[in-house]
Amino acid sequence: LFFVTNFLARVLGSSLIRRHFHLLLSGLVLFGPVLSFWVSKYSIFANSNHYLYRKFLRSTWGWTCIFTGSFITLLSLSARHSPSLSLRHLSRVGLAGLLWWGCRHLLTLLEDAAGTCYEPMTPGQDGQSLASPVQPLLLLHEDQNKASCLKAHMLWRGYEVSQDVLILCFCCLLLVEEMCVFGHHLERQKPLQRSPGTPLRIIFLLCVLLLLVWMFLLLCLLAYFPKFPSQQLGGALGYLGWRGLYQGLYRLGSRWGCPGLPREGLSTTILALKCPSKLRNELPNPLSRLHAVNVTSR
Template sequence: GAGAQSWALLGCLVRVLLWVASALLYFGSEQAARLLGSPCLRRLYHAWLAAVVIFGPLLQFHVNPRTIFASHGNFFNIKFVNSAWGWTCTFLGGFVLLVVFLATRRVAVTARHLSRLVVGAAVWRGAGRAFLLIEDLTGSCFEPLPQGLLLRELPDRRSCLAAGHQWRGYTVSSHTFLLTFCCLLMAEEAAVFAKYLAHGLPAGAPLRLVFLLNVLLLGLWNFLLLCTVIYFHQYTHKVVGAAVGTFAWYLTYGSWYHQPWSPGIPGHGLFPHPHSSHKHN
């Protein structure tokens, strides 16, 4: 009857929509993997981040200062930037776990690759403590008055804040540091997917979806980094934060991870050596 035909038509429509969604997922993941897997484009990406931090603040003269992104209490600043490392670990950890385990089926190798995120967490914590130490060493205590700020002779931040005053020192932008470090880290980790696909390893819809979620998060970090350098912090504070983030990436991914006693670079030990097949012939 008419009811059966309606259900059949609905089922056909659902199958078409699923096919379109699957096609878009496969096409999008292939193109994103090709883009992130290009060494040339990754080098240009470093230049892009540097340009954003150095020249991005000039855009403050051409944007609306009342936009939601200019507020310290905006949704993105509270929910994403303040917890950027947690979001990065969640999304990127799932991607690394799937890629490494599907490629090797070895728990020890998977744990070794995931340990790069542990190192990243240590870098983030260490940098945060170092930034607070710099602010403590360079700061002074001020009492806010209707006429302005009055300098108070209090020895440290704790006693200053306990007295209800303000501590002013050199503040490295932790947001700029973290977003820069997360952008470089995610671009390096996600680049492995191009080689993974090229070797014909299992790449079903769940893995491709997780990969695209990481790509979207990387895009969000780039956008929020641009918003941060436009609306928040002083210029030198932002540049120093980004420089420290880049230096942290260089010490880990650019230097230490290439050593045998390190967690290894992304993709290390996952794929057969290109000449290995000839040795068996």
């Protein structure tokens, strides 16, 4: 556990991952649908009722909130033992959840406004012969929204944004942004000869596994259920949400009432945490300095 978590912390804390992970995710969203030409439609992942889709994809934010919130709490308590600091860092997850809730409801309203519900007609309803090769017409239902239309087993046609790809991209970027701090925390603890506890290392490892699951599910959606351009729009909105929070709002700092970046406030002063005997040896003694000045004047 010690070796694996240290290795993963160095990988996630490297400048390559911190600065270019969003480019990797963007390339996956753009070119992932190309894999649909090589994957098999008889694969178990081509079934939309697969266990991974039912248990993880429909509750993506819930899993991310639980694991990320636990990691932030344990990390902040391990660094400073300050409940107020832990609550301030946990507020980042709350703001991200509020953004996802508002974005989901806004997209639902836009889809209901831009789409239309249709009911397929039987060949006898449109007055055509049963042997007619013409495709049956559709009955229009203007009073239906998308949820009720699909629940009634009718057809919904309109512009939409893939909310699954949106939340997967947003959660991947959020997890990487929060976990990058762990490598810096390990470096700060080395001079103090302190090591993070086992619970913190375990929850960090679980967060990494969750990140891999989200990336795998994203790849499966793009390869087995390609929807252009709704999936690309969802990925773009997820990127913009991460950009607006971590590259915009959180950089304002606590003086503006913002929770700040993940690393803010977690760094402790090394000299202040050392034992008092070493601290007295390293700090200058004002009495000895005053004695030296008196001898020089004499």
